[in-house]
Every structure is written in structure tokens, then in C-alpha cells.
Amino acid sequence: xxxxxLVLTTFLLMALLSPLLHDADIARYVPDIxxxxxxxxxxxxxxxxxxxxxxxxGLLEDGFTTGQTVGLGMEIAVLAVLASHRxxxxxxxxxxxxxxxxxxxxxxxxxLVELALSLVFVRNxxxxxxxxxxxxxxxxxxxxxxxPFGAIVFWLFDRLDALTSRKNESVFM
Amino acid sequence: MREFFLRHRKxxxxxxxxxxxxxLLYVHGRSPRKTTIIEKALIQVTAPVQGAAARVxxxxxxxxxxxxxLVAVAEENAALRADRQRLExxxxxxxxxxxxxxxxxxxxxxxxxxxxxxxxxxxxxxKDLSPYGRILRVALDAGTRSGIAEGMPVxxxxxxxxxxxxxxxxxxxxxxxxxxxxxxxxxxxxxGVTGTVTGTSSPYNYVARMSYLHRAEPLEVGDLLVTSGHDxxxxxxxxxxxxxxxxxxxxxxxxxxxxxxxxxxxxxxxVQIVTGVLDEPADAPLPGAAPAxxxxxxxxxxxxxxxxxxxxxxxxx
Numbered sequence: 001x002x003x004x005x006l007v008l009t010t011f012l013l014m015a016l017l018s019p020l021l022h023d024a025d026i027a028r029y030v031p032d033i034x035x036x037x038x039x040x041x042x043x044x045x046x047x048x049x050x051x052x053x054x055x056x057x058g059l060l061e062d063g064f065t066t067g068q069t070v071g072l073g074m075e076i077a078v079l080a081v082l083a084s085h086r087x088x089x090x091x092x093x094x095x096x097x098x099x100x101x102x103x104x105x106x107x108x109x110x111x112l113v114e115l116a117l118s119l120v121f122v123r124n125x126x127x128x129x130x131x132x133x134x135x136x137x138x139x140x141x142x143x144x145x146x147x148p149f150g151a152i153v154f155w156l157f158d159r160l161d162a163l164t165s166r167k168n169e170s171v172f173m
Numbered sequence: 174m175r176e177f178f179l180r181h182r183k184x185x186x187x188x189x190x191x192x193x194x195x196x197l198l199y200v201h202g203r204s205p206r207k208t209t210i211i212e213k214a215l216i217q218v219t220a221p222v223q224g225a226a227a228r229v230x231x232x233x234x235x236x237x238x239x240x241x242x243l244v245a246v247a248e249e250n251a252a253l254r255a256d257r258q259r260l261e262x263x264x265x266x267x268x269x270x271x272x273x274x275x276x277x278x279x280x281x282x283x284x285x286x287x288x289x290x291x292x293x294x295x296x297x298x299x300k301d302l303s304p305y306g307r308i309l310r311v312a313l314d315a316g317t318r319s320g321i322a323e324g325m326p327v328x329x330x331x332x333x334x335x336x337x338x339x340x341x342x343x344x345x346x347x348x349x350x351x352x353x354x355x356x357x358x359x360x361x362x363x364x365g366v367t368g369t370v371t372g373t374s375s376p377y378n379y380v381a382r383m384s385y386l387h388r389a390e391p392l393e394v395g396d397l398l399v400t401s402g403h404d405x406x407x408x409x410x411x412x413x414x415x416x417x418x419x420x421x422x423x424x425x426x427x428x429x430x431x432x433x434x435x436x437x438x439x440x441x442x443x444v445q446i447v448t449g450v451l452d453e454p455a456d457a458p459l460p461g462a463a464p465a466x467x468x469x470x471x472x473x474x475x476x477x478x479x480x481x482x483x484x485x486x487x488x489x490x
Contacts, residue, residue: 011222019227047183051190058194063215064223070211071197078190121195121202 002164003045003053009160010037010057013153014064029141031149034061035110036103038077039150040157042084043091054081069122076110076117083109096151103150107143111135276443279330283445290408291449292328293319295345297441308438309374310338310352313345315446321345324406326447332412332435333357333400334444345446350413350434351379358404359383359413362397364390370398370413370432379439381414381432394419398432408450412436 013033021030034057041053058077062070083106093099115135118125125131178185201209284292299312315321317340327334327347335355339346348355353374360367368385383398396416402409412435422429 012226015219015222015226016230018223019230048186051186055190055193059211059215060219063219069198070201070209070215071194071199074194075191075198078194082187082190117198121198123202 002161003041003049005160005164006037006041006157007053007056007060009156010034011060013037014060018064029138029145031146032107032110032142033149033153034058034073034077035080035106036146036150036153037157038080039084039102039106040154042081043088043093044157044161045085047082047085050081050085051078054078069118071121072114072117076113079113080106080110093154096155099150099154100147101150104143104147107146108139111139111142273442276330280443280445281330283328283330287408287410289451290328290447291451292445292447293321294443294445295319295321296443298344300441308349308441310335310349311347311441311444313337313347313444313446314343316341316343316345318342319446320448321446322448326407326411327444328411328447329436329441329444331437332414333407334436334438334441336406337446347444349438350436351375351381351438355381356404357407357413358401359398360401361392361416362399364392364396366390366392367401367403379434380417381434383416383430383432384427385430386427392416392419392430397435408447 010033017030017033037057038054041057042050045053054077055074058074059070061073061077062068065073084102091102093102115132118131118135122131197211201212280294284290293315295313295315297311298314301309301311313321313327321337321340323337323340325337327336333350335347335349335352337345338348349372350357350370351372351374353372355370355372357370358367359370366385368383370381370383372381394416398413398415400407400409400411400413414432414434417431417433419430
């Protein structure tokens with residue numbers, strides 16, 4: 001129930017994000033909501049469930065991202081879930097700033113993973129427009145745009161958790 | 174077997190979680206390929222939701238732009254109103270400047286054509302109006318300090334306006350051509366007819382009348398009247414007016430015709446006062462310094478304007 005609510009919320013956020021940013025005329029760099037959602041899921045859910053929801057969220061991201069090879073978003077989502085799950089034992093987020101730093105760093109890492117996976121698996125990645133260059137150029141702006149959404153999505157999912165599981169624990173501590 | 178899965182479920186989940194996307198990536202990363210069933214399913218799931226979200230946001234955007242953002246529109250409207258008023262004021266100033274420019278060009282042309290005349294420019298600073306809005310006499314911003322004297326002719330590029338009747342240090346007053354006390358000796362251009370033009374002081378329109386003894390040639394409506402110079406007050410060749418109608422009225426031995434002044438007296442803004450007449454026209458280009466070498470004579474003779482409320486016809490000299 002909780003995982004489904006998180007996935008549906010992520011799904012809605014991703015669906016709203018594209019037209020919202022397009023209307024606001026800032027669609028060049030889109031915050032990676034799926035990545036932030038996976039971080040939250042990894043931090044707050046058991047490994048098996050986290051991987052499962054990570055796969056679903058990643059698949060949805062592949063569906064929403066025009067032209068993205070199916071599997072790329074899933075792989076990044078699963079890796080993000082695994083990393084954040086591993087971190088959850090050692091990491092204590094202190095307020096929204098911690099969530100922002102986590103989102104920023106993970107976004108940078110995700111871009112590098114995306115680059116590596118694309119180079120290995122996507123045959124036409126280096127053809128025509130220079131794919132690697134695009135990924136590298138958009139890496140930092142993408143991370144900067146994603147960072148504030150780290151705090152926003154974490155806060156939103158915290159509220160959602162409070163509603164669905166009636167617990168008051170917060171990843172923000 | 175079940176025990177194995179339970180014991181190693183984390184490892185198995187992790188491996189499967191990593192391997193499944195890699196497999197999908199491998200399958201979908203090949204080129205060229207057809208759209209897979211997974212891609213079709215994804216499009217089926219995401220496209221309607223994204224479309225609905227776009228419609229919802231579009232509705233919100235329309236609501237915002239149509240109603241809530243109208244607060245800003247009101248401010249913008251006020252700013253635009255202010256801009257429009259400023260532009261209208263600018264436009265009016267421009268029209269006035271253009272009209273003034275046109276008039277001054279006319280004055281300059283007149284000075285170029287009549288280099289024999291020494292003139293002083295002046296602005297109209299006051300107008301005496303009749304109850305019907307007609308200008309009866311005008312005040313100028315030039316007086317004795319500018320060399321103005323009583324009786325001096327006042328002209329514009331269009332023709333004769335009248336003559337100076339009163340003058341002080343900085344101001345002068347002009348009796349218009351259409352004033353009943355004004356008398357100007359004229360001749361009909363290119364016709365052998367001379368006579369006098371006197372004002373009518375009509376409260377309704379700017380009209381003068383021409384009196385003459387006989388016609389050497391038939392006159393026509395629109396014939397141009399110019400000063401003859403015989404009265405020694407007005408230099409010859411200044412446009413006075415045109416024949417308004419050929420309805421003659423005989424008075425004793427004289428005939429009278431109605432004349433329309435050449436100058437639009439209702440729209441006077443700037444005039445030139447003729448302060449002297451050169452015997453030989455100066456060759457110096459205008460505008461510039463007044464031509465000095467040629468001897469000048471005053472156009473103002475001893476004769477002063479003769480006030481006569483009902484002027485009797487005067488014979489042509």
C-alpha cells in the first residue's frame with residue numbers, strides 16, 4: 001500500500017513535471033524526480049521492496065523520457081535504490097539541506113552511470129549528435145535542478161508516509 | 174530450494190534487480206529494431222496520463238492568465254494609458270512643430286523672393302476677438318526697440334496682413350486689412366484695373382471690398398490683387414487678396430467688389446514687419462544679416478492710418 005502510494009505519487013509528479021516546466025519555459029533541464037523518489041524508497045524501505053519499486057519507478061521514467069532506451073532508467077533507479085539502502089544504515093539526513101546534497105551528488109553519479117551504460121549498450125549513442133558530450137554538458141545543471149527537488153520530494157513522501165503508515169518518523173530526523 | 178531463496182533473497186533480489194534492466198537495455202539498445210511490447214505498454218500507460226496532466230495544467234494556466242493575472246493587466250493598462258497620453262502629447266507637439274515649420278518656410282520663401290524688403294519677424298502674442306470669434310486686431314512681440322514704427326506694413330509669406338497702428342518698447346498693435354479703417358491701394362494683377370481695398374469690419378467673416386472707377390479689362394473671380402505702391406505706405410507687389418464675387422455694387426461713380434484676403438487671418442502665428450524698402454534688392458543669401466549697403470527708405474510715410482468708421486471710396490491714384 002505504502003509503496004504503491006509512493007510509486008503513484010512519483011508517476012503523477014513525472015506526468016505533471018514535463019508540461020509544467022514546458023509552460024514555465026524552463027524545460028531545458030528537467031529535475032530527476034524518479035531518482036529522488038528511488039533515494040527515498042531506498043532509505044526507507046526494505047531491500048527487496050525497494051528494488052521492486054525502484055524497477056517500477058525506473059520503468060516509468062523510461063516511459064516518460066522521450067527517446068530513452070528502455071532499461072537505462074531502470075538500471076539507474078535500481079543502483080540508486082541499492083546505494084541509498086546501503087547508505088541508510090550510516091547516513092542520517094539533517095533537514096532539507098542534507099536531502100538536497102544527497103540528490104545533487106546522486107544526480108551527478110547517475111549522469112556518469114547513464115553515460116557509461118549508454119556507451120556500452122546503446123548502439124547509436126555516439127552517432128549524429130554527440131550523445132556523450134550532451135550528457136557531460138547537462139550533468140551539472142541537471143544536478144543543480146534536481147537538488148532542490150530532493151528536499152521537496154522527501155518532504156512530500158514524508159507526509160505521504162505519515163498518512164499511509166500513521167508513523168511520524170522522518171528521514172529528515 | 175525454498176530455503177536457499179530465503180537465505181539468499183537479498184543477493185538474488187540485488188542480482189535480478191541489476192540484471193533485468195541490463196537485459197532490457199541490451200535488447201532495446203540494438204539498432205535497428207522494432208518497437209517492443211514493453212515500449213508499447215509504456216506508451217499506453219504514460220501517454221494518457223501525460224496528456225491529462227497537460228490539459229489540467231493548461232486549464233490552470235488559462236485560469237491564471239484569464240483572471241488572476243488580470244491584476245497585472247490592470248497595472249499594465251494604466252501604464253499603457255499613461256504612455257498613450259504621453260505619445261498623444263508628443264504627437265500634438267509634433268503637429269504644431271510641423272505647422273510652424275511650414276509657416277516659417279513660407280516666411281523664408283517670402284524673404285527670398287522679396288529681398289528688397291527689410292523686415293523684422295514677430296510673433297502674435299495677443300488677439301482681440303469679436304463676439305463671433307473673428308480676430309479684429311493683433312498684438313506683436315516687437316516694438317520700437319526692434320525698429321518698429323507706426324504705419325509699417327505687416328505681412329506674411331501669403332501676403333498683406335495690415336499695418337502697425339500702435340507701438341511701444343516691446344510691443345506693437347496691428348490693424349488688419351479687413352478693418353474698416355484700413356485702406357490699401359491695389360491693382361489687379363495682369364489686368365489694367367487699379368483701386369482701393371478697404372476693410373468691412375464684418376463680424377461674420379474676413380472680407381474686404383475693392384472700389385474702382387472703371388474696368389480696362391473684364392475681371393474674373395479669383396483674380397489676384399496686389400499692392401500698387403501708389404499710397405507710399407505698402408510696397409508694391411504684396412498679395413492682398415482675390416476677387417470673391419463679381420457682384421458689383423455701384424456707389425456714385427465707383428464700383429465695389431468683395432475681396433477675400435490672401436492671408437488666413439484666423440490662423441496668424443508669425444508675421445514680418447516691413448521696416449524698410451531697398452531701392453535695389455540685396456544679393457546676399459538669406460537667412461543672414463540684413464543687407465546693409467543698399468540705401469533703404471522707410472515704407473512708413475507721414476501718412477498715418479486714418480480712422481474712418483465708414484470709409485468713403487477713394488479714387489485710385
